[in-house]
Amino acid sequence: xxxxxxxxxxxxxxxxxxxxxxxxxxxxxxxxxxxxxxxxxxxxxxxxxxxxxxxxxxxxxxxxxxxxxxxxxxxxxxxxxxxxxxxxxxxxxxxxxxxxxxxxxxxxxxxxxxxxxxxxxxxxxxxxxxxxxxxxxxxxxxxxxxxxxxxxxxxxxxxxxxxxxxxxxxxxxxxxxxxxxxxxxxxxxxxxxxxxxxxxxxxxxxxxxxxxxxxxxxxxxxxxxxxxxxxxxxxxxxxxxxxxxxxxxxxxxxxxxxxxxxxxxxxxxxxxxxxxxxxxxxxxxxxxxxxxxxxxxxxxxxxxxxxxxxxxxxxxxxxxxxxxxxxxxxxxxxxxxxxxxxxxxxxxxxxxxxxxxxxxxxxxxxxxxxxxxxxxxxxxxxxxxxxxxxxxxxxxxxxxxxxxxx
Amino acid sequence: xxxxxxxxxxxxxxxxxxxxxxxxxxxxxxxxxxxxxxxxxxxxxxxxxxxxxxxxxxxxxxxxxxxxxxxxxxxxxxxxxxxxxxxxxxxxxxxxxxxxxxxxxxxxxxxxxxxxxxxxxxxxxxxxxxxxxxxxxxxxxxxxxxxxxxxxxxxxxxxxxxxxxxxxxxxxxxxxxxxxxxxxxxxxxxxxxxxxxxxxxxxxxxxxxxxxxxxxxxxxxxxxxxxxxxxxxxxxxxxxxxxxxxxxxxxxxxxxxxxxxxxxxxxxxxxxxxxxxxxxxxxxxxxxxxxxxxxxxxxxxxxxxxxxxxxxxxxxxxxxxxxxxxxxxxxxxxxxxxxxxxxxxxxxxxxxxxxxxxxxxxxxxxxxxxxxxxxxxxxxxxxxxxxxxxxxxxxxxxxxxxxxxx
Numbered sequence: 001x002x003x004x005x006x007x008x009x010x011x012x013x014x015x016x017x018x019x020x021x022x023x024x025x026x027x028x029x030x031x032x033x034x035x036x037x038x039x040x041x042x043x044x045x046x047x048x049x050x051x052x053x054x055x056x057x058x059x060x061x062x063x064x065x066x067x068x069x070x071x072x073x074x075x076x077x078x079x080x081x082x083x084x085x086x087x088x089x090x091x092x093x094x095x096x097x098x099x100x101x102x103x104x105x106x107x108x109x110x111x112x113x114x115x116x117x118x119x120x121x122x123x124x125x126x127x128x129x130x131x132x133x134x135x136x137x138x139x140x141x142x143x144x145x146x147x148x149x150x151x152x153x154x155x156x157x158x159x160x161x162x163x164x165x166x167x168x169x170x171x172x173x174x175x176x177x178x179x180x181x182x183x184x185x186x187x188x189x190x191x192x193x194x195x196x197x198x199x200x201x202x203x204x205x206x207x208x209x210x211x212x213x214x215x216x217x218x219x220x221x222x223x224x225x226x227x228x229x230x231x232x233x234x235x236x237x238x239x240x241x242x243x244x245x246x247x248x249x250x251x252x253x254x255x256x257x258x259x260x261x262x263x264x265x266x267x268x269x270x271x272x273x274x275x276x277x278x279x280x281x282x283x284x285x286x287x288x289x290x291x292x293x294x295x296x297x298x299x300x301x302x303x304x305x306x307x308x309x310x311x312x313x314x315x316x317x318x319x320x321x322x323x324x325x326x327x328x329x330x331x332x333x334x335x336x337x338x339x340x341x342x343x344x345x346x347x348x349x350x351x352x353x354x355x356x357x358x359x360x361x362x363x364x365x366x367x368x369x370x371x372x373x374x375x376x377x378x379x380x381x382x383x384x385x386x387x388x389x390x391x392x393x394x395x396x397x398x399x400x401x402x403x404x405x406x
Numbered sequence: 407x408x409x410x411x412x413x414x415x416x417x418x419x420x421x422x423x424x425x426x427x428x429x430x431x432x433x434x435x436x437x438x439x440x441x442x443x444x445x446x447x448x449x450x451x452x453x454x455x456x457x458x459x460x461x462x463x464x465x466x467x468x469x470x471x472x473x474x475x476x477x478x479x480x481x482x483x484x485x486x487x488x489x490x491x492x493x494x495x496x497x498x499x500x501x502x503x504x505x506x507x508x509x510x511x512x513x514x515x516x517x518x519x520x521x522x523x524x525x526x527x528x529x530x531x532x533x534x535x536x537x538x539x540x541x542x543x544x545x546x547x548x549x550x551x552x553x554x555x556x557x558x559x560x561x562x563x564x565x566x567x568x569x570x571x572x573x574x575x576x577x578x579x580x581x582x583x584x585x586x587x588x589x590x591x592x593x594x595x596x597x598x599x600x601x602x603x604x605x606x607x608x609x610x611x612x613x614x615x616x617x618x619x620x621x622x623x624x625x626x627x628x629x630x631x632x633x634x635x636x637x638x639x640x641x642x643x644x645x646x647x648x649x650x651x652x653x654x655x656x657x658x659x660x661x662x663x664x665x666x667x668x669x670x671x672x673x674x675x676x677x678x679x680x681x682x683x684x685x686x687x688x689x690x691x692x693x694x695x696x697x698x699x700x701x702x703x704x705x706x707x708x709x710x711x712x713x714x715x716x717x718x719x720x721x722x723x724x725x726x727x728x729x730x731x732x733x734x735x736x737x738x739x740x741x742x743x744x745x746x747x748x749x750x751x752x753x754x755x756x757x758x759x760x761x762x763x764x765x766x767x768x769x770x771x772x773x774x775x776x777x778x779x780x781x782x783x784x785x786x787x788x789x790x791x792x793x794x795x796x797x798x799x800x801x802x803x804x805x806x807x808x809x810x811x812x
């Protein structure tokens with residue numbers, strides 16, 4: 001008699017963005033005349049850059065000819081892409097990461113949720129609070145998180161590291177020592193960043209305690225300030241304690257194209273076992289690589305033309321971020337983020353809860369954002385807006401938010 | 407202190423096809439002048455059909471324009487693809503499967519290895535022996551398989567169902583009752599198939615015992631005989647006991663394009679829990695959908711032009727299969743498969759072990775096949791050749807095999 005994985009049944013509600021999608025659909029169905037502006041899910045809206053579509057077209061042509069057709073990709077990803085990543089994302093920043101420490105995948109969401117699998121079930125995780133829900137949910141599904149407290153919105157076996165206005169949304173080292181530490185900078189959802197000395201503290205702490213840092217750097221392309229590290233490997237000693245996950249979704253608009261990668265340095269070991277070999281085994285056994293044409297598109301991200309076009313794309317979104325930030329501040333909101341990240345984190349007005357403000361904004365302004373409490377208990381009373389809309393929609397949304405009465 | 411998932415350390419050697427790849431690379435490096443013909447891994451060689459490349463080009467153009475750009479795909483996959491699948495793969499065969507029971511993914515390998523995750527860790531699996539290694543390996547990694555016996559090549563907590571010449575490579579119902587039953591027809595590696603009455607027995611058995619059948623139908627496009635079911639849902643009662651996994655890799659040459667799907671009927675429940683909702687939760691939480699352009703390519707598989715072109719492609723490979731089958735039979739080999747599947751399963755000559763014959767064939771004939779023992783203990787003394795090479799290479803390979811002295 002087959003039995004289900006009971007851990008799945010412990011998950012409260014549905015995945016945050018599915019819930020939001022359903023609420024918005026329901027509102028749309030009831031009010032078909034309203035023009036809804038979506039600044040909720042962090043999904044890009046600008047079309048693929050010409051360098052990217054050109055690479056895709058060329059690769060499609062290759063796949064249509066016998067002499068250049070490609071079947072199964074190499075386990076770790078094509079060498080042309082891994083080399084481009086190693087050179088442009090790491091070596092130019094002084095990080096000694098080689099092409100064979102890079103594992104190409106179909107996106108950071110998969111990697112962020114699958115990476116826990118190579119660790120023991122009795123490892124204890126620490127997460128920032130608020131946090132991208134995938135880190136916790138994937139550990140719930142695996143059975144690592146203990147019992148859920150619906151009142152508190154917390155799991156008994158998870159170490160929460162509050163990121164609040166008091167600590168400028170940068171967590172302090174936890175009192176209890178975790179085995180696995182999820183960090184994401186620039187941060188989703190708060191848009192906060194760490195300086196290199198701040199991140200170095202985490203690296204030193206992990207090396208001292210034997211913890212592994214799972215570092216999500218999906219938003220690194222949005223960093224505009226000097227002293228903010230783009231990779232954890234800019235810190236000394238990170239290669240013996242950190243795995244880094246990256247995405248092409250936000251720097252190149254690949255949310256619908258699907259490409260990402262994970263770096264597992266060969267020096268990184270737990271109890272003498274190289275995590276590189278475990279992750280390689282997972283890739284080889286349970287995955288068949290990202291599409292060839294998509295890997296060629298990824299390569300084009302690093303071409304001269306690609307870089308120039310994507311710098312513009314990032315600048316376009318960051319201009320939106322500034323517009324939201326300035327507009328809301330002017331309107332009296334308490335806002336942060338938006339400087340090194342495409343997310344604006346705002347305090348809900350009038351002591352509204354996050355979901356109250358979500359409903360209010362949807363109804364009164366027809367603007368969709370993300371309730372901060374969906375990211376964890378310390379997100380209660382906050383709200384996330386993304387800069388990934390079109391400029392016109394962003395301007396209109398800010399205008400609407402300014403005029404609604406709270 | 408982080409600890410690794412010790413189940414990974416129990417896996418013997420590396421993934422079968424990685425091992426073969428390494429052996430072939432080593433031989434190539436030593437003998438750069440030799441022309442090696444690869445009939446080992448089941449990877450296609452024919453270029454993408456024109457209907458497919460056209461769909462890909464069109465979708466790339468859409469992604470390059472603001473008005474038709476697509477970001478994150480819907481969790482289950484785009485409706486246009488799921489509807490095409492429901493209609494063409496199921497309804498035309500009289501299977502009552504709806505579009506929202508279909509989950510689009512980046513390939514059957516991922517689905518086959520991830521599907522176990524929604525089941526309890528104390529479920530016991532049954533597999534055919536020999537079998538596609540992913541079923542067992544993914545369960546080893548999860549910790550479901552007990553202790554490995556290197557001598558026997560078996561796991562203590564797995565029910566093996568021998569598929570040998572004695573039962574025409576079709577397993578009998580197991581004596582011990584399993585919770586999860588992996589079946590694959592047309593079979594990889596033996597190329598064997600079941601008739602509809604034979605498969606109905608399995609469905610009845612599963613419904614009676616409460617087991618769930620995980621049915622891998624990746625090779626259904628190669629079925630040439632009448633009484634062989636293309637889907638398990640052609641059997642009565644399958645919707646309450648079976649999950650079906652399908653691939654576009656073999657029917658449309660998508661090994662490097664990456665697309666597959668899994669069917670989880672809404673009626674399928676374990677202990678009152680709908681497996682559909684668990685798999686939906688997994689998709690929503692840990693996955694971000696197959697690329698839009700690839701889903702459009704999948705849609706084109708069902709277009710009139712696509713179907714005509716892909717029928718030809720399948721016929722091309724099946725012509726190879728016949729050529730290998732007839733040629734080896736003529737040369738005195740004991741062969742099976744190749745009629746409803748692109749795989750030929752042959753008995754190694756002269757009582758050689760599977761790996762001995764692998765090495766022998768690589769050295770003497772410069773032909774790469776897959777050792778039967780790599781698929782399980784009952785595969786020892788057998789060898790798999792695939793029909794996915796070019797016709798010219800297939801002819802040359804068969805000629806070489808005929809002339810080498812054993």
